[in-house]
Amino acid sequence: MEGELAQLGQYIGAGLAGIGSGAAAIGVGHVAGNFLSGALRNPSAAGGQTAMLFIGIAFAEALGIFSFLVALLLMFAV
Template identity: 55%
Template sequence: MDPAAAKLIGAGLACSALIGAGIGIGSIFGNFLQGALRNPSAAPGQFPNLLLGFALAEATGLFGLVVALILLFVF
């Protein structure tokens, strides 16, 4: 196999982390909205947990993107 092709395949597989991040972020915000509509008085207390979950899910996707860019431009 050509090394350039292997590099592109590896970068594409590393970008698949972005799929999981998108699903996770959608799930986090959807569940928060559902809970906030059921109990509006508890929503402000759960907002910091919402932001923490969003940051952790987004960081996973960004790590995958960084790995893909490293595979493309460094090796």
């Protein structure tokens, strides 16, 4: 009984940690959308901000990867 309850807790925790992957996708969408909005307002400055776009996307995606790793650790760690 206790083993089943612990396994249930692992799955619930992994599911909650998996929410971070979806949140990372929302974050990447916000970064790209804001860049596009700014580029449409001032196209001459868009070329200089492309590197910042990729840095922002990388940071947002790194949080999703960390969340995925936590979910895997919660599911398969003993």
